[in-house]
Structures are given as C-alpha cells and as structure tokens.
Amino acid sequence: MGPEAGTVHIDADGATLVGDLAVPEEARGVVGFAHGSGSSRHSPRNRSVAEVLRRAGLGTLVLDLLTSEEERVDMATAELRFDVPMLARRMVAAIDWLAGRASTGDLPVGLFGASTGAAAALTAAAERPERVRSVVSRGGRPDLAGAALTEVRAPVLLVVGGEDREVLRLNQQAAERLTAPYAFHVVSGATHLFEETGALEEVATAARDWFVRMDGEAA
Known part of the structure; x- marks a missing residue:
C-alpha cells in the first residue's frame, strides 16, 4: 500500500468530525490522537509527536x-471537553x-490521548479491545475514564511531567485500577504542557518506542 495523506471526515455520534490522516508507505501501524482540553488537531504538540511517529513508520x-460549532461552545463553557462518554464514542x-x-x-491501532483526551482514548480502548493494541497518555487524565479502566486490555504508557504533581x-x-500492563514515564522537570527544552521530544520518543514495541509484540 502506498503512502496516503490528507484531510478526512468521519461520521461519529451524530456529528461529522475532521481529521488529518497520514499513512506512510508500508506502515507498521496507525495511531489515533485524542486531543485534550481546549486544544484541536492543529495543536503543535500533538503534530510534533505525530511527525516523530510517522518517521518510525506509523500512520497517524x-x-x-468536537465540531467547529461545539468548539465555540466549549470555549465559552468548557463543558464538552469533559464529556468523556461522548468523546469516547x-x-x-x-x-x-x-x-x-x-x-x-489491516494495521494494528494505537491511541495517543492528551489531557481529557486520554480518558476518551482509554474508554475507546476498552470498547474495542480486539482493535487497539496500545495506548499512550500524555499529561492525561486517565482517572476520568472511571470504570472503563478495569476493562482496558491494551498496554498503557502514562507520560507525565515531573513538576505536574497533581496530574502525576x-x-x-x-x-x-488498570488490569492491563502499564508503565510510567516521568519527564524530569517538565510541567503540564511539556514546554521545557527537550521535554516534548522526550515525550515523542517514549511514545514512538512504546507503539513500535507493542506493535512488534502483537505481530
């Protein structure tokens, strides 16, 4: 299968969602990104991580x-970003x-969730255990996944900034509460958005290694 890249539209939960799909030639897997509170697919942090994954042969x-209209509502109320059941659906x-x-x-699927998007990713992984092979949470709120945590079967990597103490x-x-295998990667000196020098690069490397290793073990 040759490379593919472009904007896509996905019908989901009564809404049409917009995404950017990029699949390198001979991809070894594909990773879906669930962005966090007040963010979007244009987030430079997620796009930076996605580029590292693609260089490792993973589609993204x-x-x-959220739709554009929902994003406008959420900017005013901040309520939809915490609607984990809807985001997970x-x-x-x-x-x-x-x-x-x-x-x-035919590609194994990984999920990368940031902030509240991590709860959505974990809940979705619990709903599709036969499809989702691995999950990475970046500065996430996995606690918001609630009872779904015990149903996750995919291995989970929890990446947290060392100075993001409450989230840690x-x-x-x-x-x-997880029954699936999991690991922590604490980025020393990093705060919630991993804005410190080298912090986001460390996140991307840890995520890449996790997805590549899990895809290899599942092959």
Whole structure:
C-alpha cells in the first residue's frame, strides 16, 4: 500500500468530525490522537509527536473530537471537553472508520490521548479491545475514564511531567485500577504542557518506542 495523506471526515455520534490522516508507505501501524482540553488537531504538540511517529513508520490520524460549532461552545463553557462518554464514542467511531479503510484496515491501532483526551482514548480502548493494541497518555487524565479502566486490555504508557504533581498523583491513582500492563514515564522537570527544552521530544520518543514495541509484540 502506498503512502496516503490528507484531510478526512468521519461520521461519529451524530456529528461529522475532521481529521488529518497520514499513512506512510508500508506502515507498521496507525495511531489515533485524542486531543485534550481546549486544544484541536492543529495543536503543535500533538503534530510534533505525530511527525516523530510517522518517521518510525506509523500512520497517524490527528482528529478533532468536537465540531467547529461545539468548539465555540466549549470555549465559552468548557463543558464538552469533559464529556468523556461522548468523546469516547467518537473515538470508537474513528477506530471503526480506520478498520473499514483500505490503507489502515489491516494495521494494528494505537491511541495517543492528551489531557481529557486520554480518558476518551482509554474508554475507546476498552470498547474495542480486539482493535487497539496500545495506548499512550500524555499529561492525561486517565482517572476520568472511571470504570472503563478495569476493562482496558491494551498496554498503557502514562507520560507525565515531573513538576505536574497533581496530574502525576491522579495518574498513579488511575494506574492502580488498570488490569492491563502499564508503565510510567516521568519527564524530569517538565510541567503540564511539556514546554521545557527537550521535554516534548522526550515525550515523542517514549511514545514512538512504546507503539513500535507493542506493535512488534502483537505481530
């Protein structure tokens, strides 16, 4: 299968979602991104991580889980970004969409969730255990996945900034509820957005290594 790249539209949960799909030639897997609070598929942090994954032979789907109208509402109310069940349903729809596409249908799926998007990614992984092979949470709120944490079967990597102490505590509590294999990667000196020099590069490298290793083990 040759390379593919472009903007895509996915019908999900009564909405049409917009995403950027990029699949390198002979891709070894594909990773769906669930962005975090107040962010979008244009987030430079997620796009930076996605580029590192593509260089490792992984396809990426960087997706807006809210429509443009919903984003305007959310900017004023901040309520939709915390609607984890809705975000998870849309992430499941994206996983199913990837399964039905010629370029990605046979590829193992990973999920990369940031902030509240991590809860959506974990909930979606619990809903599609036969499709999702691995999950990475970046500065995430896995605790918001609630009861779904015990249903996740894919190995989970929890990446947290060492100075993001409250989120680190919440991640530790959520990890205790996981029954799937998991690991922590604490980025020393980093705060919530990993804006410190070299911090985001460390996140991207850890995510790349996790997805590549898990895809290899599942092959």
